[in-house]
Amino acid sequence: xxxxxxxxLARVTRSGFVESRHLGSVVxxxxxxxxxxxxxxxxxxxxxxxxxxxxxxxxxxxxxxxxGAGSPAGRALTGAALAIAAGSHTGDDRHVAVVRDLLTxxxxxxxxxxxxxxWPEDEPTRERLIRAGEQRRRIRMNCSGKxxxxxLACAARSWSTHDYLDPAHPLxxxxxxxxxxLAGTPVATVAVDGCGAPLFGLPLxxxxxxxxxxxxAEPGSPEARVAEAMRRYxxxxxxxxxxxxxxxxxxxxxxxxxxxxxxxxxxxxPEGYAVAxxxxxxxxxxxxxxxxxALAAAGAPVEGAGELRRVPVLGGGEPVGAVTAAIxxxxxxxxxxxxx
Numbered sequence: 001x002x003x004x005x006x007x008x009l010a011r012v013t014r015s016g017f018v019e020s021r022h023l024g025s026v027v028x029x030x031x032x033x034x035x036x037x038x039x040x041x042x043x044x045x046x047x048x049x050x051x052x053x054x055x056x057x058x059x060x061x062x063x064x065x066x067x068g069a070g071s072p073a074g075r076a077l078t079g080a081a082l083a084i085a086a087g088s089h090t091g092d093d094r095h096v097a098v099v100r101d102l103l104t105x106x107x108x109x110x111x112x113x114x115x116x117x118x119w120p121e122d123e124p125t126r127e128r129l130i131r132a133g134e135q136r137r138r139i140r141m142n143c144s145g146k147x148x149x150x151x152l153a154c155a156a157r158s159w160s161t162h163d164y165l166d167p168a169h170p171l172x173x174x175x176x177x178x179x180x181x182l183a184g185t186p187v188a189t190v191a192v193d194g195c196g197a198p199l200f201g202l203p204l205x206x207x208x209x210x211x212x213x214x215x216x217a218e219p220g221s222p223e224a225r226v227a228e229a230m231r232r233y234x235x236x237x238x239x240x241x242x243x244x245x246x247x248x249x250x251x252x253x254x255x256x257x258x259x260x261x262x263x264x265x266x267x268x269x270p271e272g273y274a275v276a277x278x279x280x281x282x283x284x285x286x287x288x289x290x291x292x293x294a295l296a297a298a299g300a301p302v303e304g305a306g307e308l309r310r311v312p313v314l315g316g317g318e319p320v321g322a323v324t325a326a327i328x329x330x331x332x333x334x335x336x337x338x339x340x
Contacts, residue, residue: 007039007328009279010286014313014321022286024263024279026327027205028298029212031272035205036298039329042204045188046278049260050088052200053146054226055182055210057086059175061222063153073156076105077149082229083236084145086258090239091120091140098236099139102148106155113138114165115147115195122239143195145236150197167198176200182210182223194261204276211266212274215256227256244288244308251305259287267291273300285311286323293325 012020025040061082064073077085080098089095103109117136119126129140138144150171154161159170166172167190175198180187183206193199202210217223230237231249237258238246248257254270263279265287275291275298289309295302313321 005041006280009039009277009290009325009327010323011326012286012313012321012323014315016321019313019321021326022263022279022281022283022290024277024281024290025204026275026277026290026294027208028294028300029205029208029272029274030298031216033209033212036273037294037329038205039327040278040280042208042276045201045203046207046264047189047191047193047199047201047262048207048264048266049193049199049262050143051207051258051260051264051266051276052179052202052210053088053143053260054086054214054230054256054258054266055179056146056175056197057082057149058182058214058222058226059171059178060085060149060153061226062178063171063174064156065222067156071156072105073152076102077152078225079229080233080236081145081149082226083233085149086226086230087145087237087245088142088259089145089236090122090125090142090241090243091118092122092125092239095120095145095236095239096139099144099148102145102152106148106152106161108151108155108161110137110139112151112161113141113144113147115141115143115197117141122241141195143193143197146197147195165196165198172198179210182213183207184209184213204278207264207266208268208274208276211256211258211268211276212272215268215270215274216272230256230258244284248288248292248305248308251308252302257288257291259284263287265291267295269295269300269302271300273298286325289323290325290327293327297327297329 006023027042030036118141185206189201234249262282268274311323
């Protein structure tokens with residue numbers, strides 16, 4: 001009658017020795033919306049972290065649309081700008097230019113961003129800035145695209161901008177409602193994300209439903225526009241070099257992918273399959289491999305991303321093992337179900 005808390009999702013093998021194991025939960029929805037596969041406890045609420053950004057971008061888009069899609073704000077939140085609002089960029093100069101354009105459209109400067117200053121995640125850019133004597137900046141922080149879109153939405157609706165991260169702010173109430181609608185479940189908890197924005201907790205199954213809703217939305221709808229922007233500009237969802245979300249969307253055209261801190265990932269295919277992953281130790285290194293293995297087990301066509309199903313483990317700079325999925329699908333079932 002009891003439920004096994006978490007399933008083994010991935011193993012780390014070095015020189016033929018299992019060095020580490022990652023436990024957690026995963027759920028796969030088939031194109032009809034039914035749960036095809038589950039392991040661990042996918043009905044347990046999780047904090048999606050940046051995996052929730054597509055839903056937050058959707059809230060910004062619908063807020064801007066309410067002010068007039070043909071307005072300056074409506075014209076600004078399209079294409080690469082909408083993708084970066086839904087993404088976690090790496091601080092490349094091209095990313096910064098898009099974020100700055102969003103702020104300009106809102107009539108605001110970089111000082112309006114309430115995310116913390118940070119170095120860019122893109123290593124060559126970070127090294128160049130450090131050599132030049134630059135300091136951490138808010139606009140280089142990986143969440144600045146989301147924050148700029150939030151400010152644009154506030155400006156479009158004549159909402160205050162100094163307190164836009166307050167959970168009681170009209171934008172954040174609008175966002176919470178959008179998240180619940182997209183996931184088909186009430187928000188389980190409200191926390192503070194690493195960037196300072198309100199973070200809306202959901203069951204993992206609800207997170208998978210949110211991704212499925214984005215890829216199955218009617219063409220031209222706000223949901224479809226968010227998904228299309230992310231798929232058309234995957235380098236603004238992540239980065240140009242070695243970013244797992246970008247690499248996955250490039251390897252499988254039409255797929256939607258967004259990961260978050262603490263081992264969370266959501267993926268949906270153009271056929272309508274969707275998967276959500278939570279690695280309970282918080283490591284993200286295996287999430288893409290886990291998601292792809294789960295989708296393949298459910299029958300989704302993910303053959304084009306075979307290289308992403310193994311993360312090399314290095315020894316002396318050379319591959320000596322790999323991080324691979326090892327999902328125990330029985331761990332999501334009750335003891336009675338297993339005995340039956």
